Amino acid sequence: MKKIKDHYFHKARKNGYAARSAYKLEEIDKKYRIIRKGNAVLDLGCSPGSWLQYVSKKVGESGHVLGVDLQPVNISLPPHVKVIQADIFELTVNDLQIEGGLADVILSDMAPKTSGIQTADAQRSYMLNKKVLDLADDLLSQQGTLLVKAFQGKPLDELRSDFREMFDQVKLCKPKSSRSESVEIFILGTGRK
Template identity: 40%
Template sequence: MTGRDEYYNRSKQEGYRARSAYKLKQLDAAANLFDAGDSVVDLGAAPGGWLQVAAEAVGESGTVVGVDRQRIRPLEADNVETVRGDMTEEATVDRLHEALGSAGVDVVVSDMAPNMTGEYSVDHARSVHLARQAFDVARDCLAPGGDFVVKVFDGPDLADLRSDIEESFEYVRSIRPDASRDSSSELYLVAKGYLTAPVAAGDELTVEISDEGREGDGIARVDGFTVFVPDAAVGEEVDVRIEDVKPRFAFAERLD
């Protein structure tokens, strides 16, 4: 039995709309994408296999919104909503924000793929273009610390795409699920820990210590963002260099 037959047959037996559902299951197992109660955006969601997996993973307390230019047949899950439209159009973006509300989402996933031409360089370039569109949506929708998953075909433009994504997340890894067909060049970039900090590693600035942390470090606020500074007392004004940035706080070292 081929890998294709295995996952196709399993999807039919287990009630998933597409064999690609197992790709998302494997990505979740590898990268711990979903928790109960999470909110998720699924780009390129038709026919709905990824919606099914995400809805199961986040449970009744979670929310999943799928977007696609194609019609998505309604799912039985009560925690799934769909938006039909093109994410490059402002009207579709507005409808997505209406469905999501004002709070940022926990995970954005994209299984979008271009219409295949059979010409490697063209298909690769188009897949990178779609991945960048999904990245724009992720930056617009994700809450601090959120995760992003996007499909792309391997090729010469992949390194630049990954580098750009790495600037906005704690780390990025490449994963090729077992459920991907052997003949496919597809892989998934999995970005963890969306960064919305007003500072970046290497920044040098002057801060005022306004509080003391549990471990005795000084705490400064930069546009409301927490920066931990060792060996600094409340009331001090110190010059620091940002060493490490997390979704909700950063670590700095004193320069004096």
């Protein structure tokens, strides 16, 4: 993937974040206050690890964070953060329980390998997010929060209606730190029914 060396890239480097993506989560979290001290958080698609860095600070030592990615995470993280290197399609609900329990917050910044064909990429992203919703069904606590990255395009409407079935409130978020030319957009569901 081409690295964009913009303001957020330099800010991330200066502040010791593994990627500029940390600022997308920070912006959404500042606006909607989704991550709190003591929370159990599952971070799907967590490599290189900037969301893990942000979340681990927010939940503090009384919280727990579990990250999953196909790729390794090669940064140093505090003991309340665990990482599994695996494909989410190959993991069971048991593998993803945090300290044997449910998650207060599930995050997914996962993106499929893109082909450049917008409709095909949006469909692949939708399939990833359907899997995330299935996992959330088993792993997310009542009143819990789910944030996923999606691609703008036709399947986004379907994803929104899937979210509306599961959550009291559903919002679309396009953080300033997400490049305006990028098709990515985040869907936030709060208040799991």
